[in-house]
Amino acid sequence: MKNETRHAPPETSWPPAEPGKPFLTLLRFNRRYLRAYLTGAALAVVFVVISLLMPLIIRATVQGLSTGALGTDRLWEFFWVLLATSIAAGVARYFQRTLMIGASRHFEYDLRNAYFRHLQRLSASFFQRMPTGDLMARATSDMNQIRDFVGPGVMGTVDMIRLPFTLGMMFYLSVRLTLYSLLPLPALTILVYLFVRFMNRQSKIVQEIYAELSTRVQENLAGARVVKAFGIEDRETDRFREKTLEYMKANVKLAVVTSFAWPLIDMLIGVAVLMVIWQGGKLVIENHLTLGDLSAFLITMVMLAWPLIQFGWVLTLYQRGAVSMNRISAILNEVPEISDDQRTVMNARITVGRIQFEGVSFRYPSPPESAAQAALPTTHQRPWAVEEVSFEVPAGTTLAIVGPTGSGKSTLLSLLCREFEPVSGHILIDGQALEVFPLHTLRHALGCVPQDVFIFSESIRENIRLGRPAIPDGEILDAARVAGFLGDLQEMPQQLDTLLGERGVNLSGGQKQRLALARALVCNPAILLLDDTLSSVDTRTEELILRELRGYMEGRTSIIVSHRISSIRHAHKIIVLADGQIVESGNHDELVELDGLYARLHQRQLLETHLEEDS
């Protein structure tokens, strides 16, 4: 958090990604570094031209020596020219490297930012289908593969500028020999093509298994308590063995082919050298070619060999990079299902906080496996999570929602927070459709305490204010007091500075819930949404919190979901959900009167109390 003022608002727009066209995407992302790449390429040309001087000098020397027409002065001259050219080549090389590889690091930085930023935009349903482990594998392993291609890979590619120059030189030295040395070329092309096809397929498989592998580890770590509690360590290891074995096999399969790349290119070059010596030797012996030409030709060809070897290597890098780029593009190309769009009115404000649901129905999107089967029978669809729900919460009042497990209470709140969009019906706040409000405004007005508490491994202070530096400690403590967390806080070794573990491992269940409550309260939201927030809190603490909350909720619209009648009996209105539909509504007394589901829930708790007395 310390860094947040250090940087101006960072870049937030990137070129579109094209899954299936990795090269295009790479190109687009690298456009802003085009200058660096072009300069680098120009330097590469300089470097190549300079290094081509070398065989020329050697030719002159050899020619001079074998004919005896070379003096000491000339020899020294050659020596100095040779040194000067290599220094020039080195300088060109230095700048080429810093420019090009430097640019690739900048590109990596951009891509990482783009990836993270895009993840932030994606909606809840995306995260439901994508395991975190997979997303992380993309951010780590795939990102590395791409970087390796763009850095060293592009360097290698640019180095191939040498190729035409070298070829030109060879043709200049001897057309016939050049043609001979190019004889292995067609074979090379076919092999490269086959090679690339295989690599492409296999590296994709490898990357996918790797992602599954990391998902598995990640899940095992997250569920460590369950693993231990049930003593299933061995089974976990077995399952992991399966995946690792699969990974190893896929890698070995890849190796069987990739190991071929290096010797193959080696051999092809060897064949080329052979042809040249054979034919060139003959030509020299028959006096059609000078020895100097032959030596220059040979040296040039060896210079050609290096970029060719590199070509094999670059090809491997490129293949892996392309597969990985596609995997990242796939994410970058996910369209956020919910975002600000043309319906949004940028300056729409939530003032009083009147909430209306009008015939809202919603079902969760079908699981991805069945979605893949195109013609989806409707039976595969999930049942309605919420069906034809209509109600109104007048500004400043409290609505309570009760209902059996899985009846759709949390779903209603998610819909209100626009984590999902209703399939039909409308949700309005202050008489305006939810879509009208920019997401930022909407969420600013809503103070939501989700049923699953999530705690970051930061200090308690950071967890409550969640990155709004303007909130002073006084307000944080005040919110903690209302949430009944102050007492616990004061017992902690470093109070607000106490550091929490991942997901708040070092807090008790009730402490986590109250921390999450404080987090929502401190924002001073117009609308407060509590989803079963006090379920892990004892009745005494609950009583204290409710008393404090009552004052806090004065004049604020709130929706409270709870299984405890004690938490909600004072609400202005209570709705009872069952299987996604409203079955009863009214205030506490009316509902008790009605003698339905609510009365039954209530009765059960009452009955028990009486029983306690009787027994």
Added chain:
Amino acid sequence: MSEGYHMQDELQERAYDAHLMRRLLGYIRPYRGWIILATVLLLVLSVLGNLAPVLLMHSVDAYINDATRLAAPEDMVAAAAERDLSGLYRMVLAIAAVVALQGLLRYVQVLVVSVVGQRTMFEMRLGLFDHLQHLSLGFLDRNPAGRLLSRVTNDIEKVQQTIVEGVVAVISDFMTLLVVLVVMFSINPILACVALSPVPLVVLTSVLFRKYAQHSFLEVRRKIAHINSWMQENVSGMRVVRLFNREDVNYAEYVARNADHRDEWVRQVRNFALYFPAVEFLGSLATALVILYCGMVMLKTGEATSGQGSVGTIFAFVFLAERFFGPIRALADRYNLILEAMASSERVFALQDTPPDVCNGPAPVSCARLKGAVALEHVWFAYPSAAELQGEPRWVLKNITLDIAPGERVAIVGHTGAGKSTLIHLLSRFYDIQRGHLRIDGVDVRDYDLIPMRRNIGVVLQDVFLFSGTIEENIRLGNPEISQEKVEACARHVNAARFIERLPGGYGYHVGERGCNLSTGQRQLVAFARTLAHDPRILVLDEATANIDTETENLIQDAIAKLLEGRTSIVIAHRLSTVQHADRIVVFHHGEIRESGTHQELLAHNGLYRTLYELQYKDQTGSD
């Protein structure tokens, strides 16, 4: 984010570490036959690699050059050419054989090495994962999952690189150097000295490079590790990030970390950019010196074929110098790879060496089936983290004494944070107590064989965790003894069958990460069913019905009452309605037992329980 709660994750800036290397090599020991083969192949390959230039030299000197020089008189041309052409062909055939052999051997060598690398990686990874399974929660709590994850994934991958690209390639490089030296000196020692004269400069540059590159190399690794574990957490908590509009702040922080990482990289790039051209230049210097020297010698003797210098020798030396400086350049690059892999393996080994502090004693007591008598005697406990941070541990449980008879139903109530869940964790021996004794069936929990003991205790944890997989898999957890019928029966007992059967796929419904596509109560029900299905001797419910409506809860209670006949059960609950029928209720307060007794006794006692009770009671009758 600060790493404060978590254990430090610092890397020593250590250079090559022989001990680590030995340990790494230990992993390849089972494949030493293959490695020896690869090494021999490498040796053969470097000899072959140098054979080609030598043959080349020979063909030029003996056949090509000779022929041109002798081709003075017209009539001799034909004869000479014929003779010499056959010599040339022989050489060509020899080179062809060398090239073919080289390709074949190279393939075998590369393949062997990668397969060995893959196998080693497989074993290492599996071993590490297995070790991770046995580490205590005290350790796991204090290491971010992202960090441990990258040990098992990234770091191991890097270690494999050491083996493939590092060790073997270095051996190969050294061999090439050696062979080149031998060949050079055997052709012409003086010329060899001339060609090698820039070597001291190369060494100097390499030392300088290492000095600057090493630090920044490790820095890069450290920074990326932080970025990744930070990102992992923020991806998991994306929902909160979004609900609280934290995206921009978060993003800004990400960008800042990312920029830091990039800048370090760019520094690194500059180091490399200086180093490589420098070595390349020194290589060219060697070539130039060779040409100069040979030229001088030839000029002096006026001979182009004498032993001191010849056109062929120039060829050979230009090639050989290239062969010599290539590996040197590569060595520096590999040194970094090895450095990186060393850092990785250091971390992997550190994890591998972390002793599982909660583990079996020397002679663990086996326990197929416990009776379920639990006895705590003056138990004191503080969480490991807190104990380490300051002098006096922050006791979470203080002097707890509690006896539970087999078959007894005990309820634990108390305000939040009182230490109820902690007690449960101790019972399953997630952590070890600092003082006092905790016995089950009269045996200290530390003396039991850990895993079978835990299997006897069925816990429904307060934080429900479901694996991604089907509902059935989640209930069965791979236990083959649990039949389909049992899975369904348990689901019925906890009243989960109704909702499960309505899900697409029923018991085969695919649950997302952490059960994200079920409602919270439904997750709890599945977790409950899972515990029942494992047929525990001691059932421990930590707020197992906190997110479940009262009606369902009552149904569950009725259904499992029979099931639990004769088994010890410990139930933690805040709703008094859940606990009132227990044989005994224990009231916790600030880590101590305040009261204990039956519902009636406690009511009569007029203490904390009575207050809790009255709150609920008053509230329910108050406005009626």
